[in-house]
Amino acid sequence: MKLMFASDLHGSLSATRLVLERFEHSNADWLILLGDLLYHGPRNPLPDEYNPAEVALYLNRFADRIMAVRGNCDSEVDQMLLHFPIEATWQQVLLEQHRLFLTHGHHYHPDKLPALRSGDVFAYGHTHIPQAEKHGDIYLLNPGSASLPKGGYPASFGILNDGVLQVLSLQQQEPIVQVSLEKRF
Structure with missing residues (x-):
């Protein structure tokens, strides 16, 4: 199963359109959205093409996936x-x-993890900073932000396919970070 991850759209219509275009062309089975979809929040600037109602309409086209x-x-x-x-x-x-x-990452995050087993994947957003790495005996995935990236990173999204976690640039679709999951038996 191929999964695509996106987070922190924050009501940006342009980012949402691009995420959904990438999703359609990725052949992923599911789009996993890790929160902060429609509203920009009081600490963030208005994102490009801020239009929460239109973002909802676009996302609803893929509601079953x-x-x-x-x-x-x-x-x-x-x-x-x-x-x-x-x-x-x-x-x-x-x-x-x-x-x-x-x-999303505001309740549970890498410094306050839930009970996880060896080999589990902790996928979160919130920081707007991409991450795909092994952390002790678990894996961390943060697809970054599709609309308001931080830390000098480009807007991004994540993919899990064939045991590889990747975060890719939303524009160029080039890998930013990636890690391979070890098989468990």
Whole structure:
């Protein structure tokens, strides 16, 4: 199963369009959204083409292929516009070899991890900084931000395919960081 990850759209219509275009061309089975979808938040500048209502319409076209978690800028009002659930602060997905723990990163984060087993993948957003690495005996994945990247990184998204976690530039689709998952038996 191929999975695509995106986070921190923050209501940017241009970023959302590009994420969905990448999703369509990636042949990924699911698009996993790690929170902060519609609202920019009080600490962030307005992103390019800020239009939360239109972002919701675009995302709803893929509602049957989206799994999402709630970010710190998401609210119950946002859920009223979206045709897929976003109110859970975390979800778990079981793959054949690994468990994915999905969250935004404001409750659980690399300095405050949930109970995880060796080989699990902790996928989060919130920091707007891409990450794909092994951390002790677990893996960390942060797809960065599609709309408001930080740390000098470009806008980005993540892919899990054939046991490789990658974060790619949204514009050039070139890898920024990646790590291979070890097989568990």
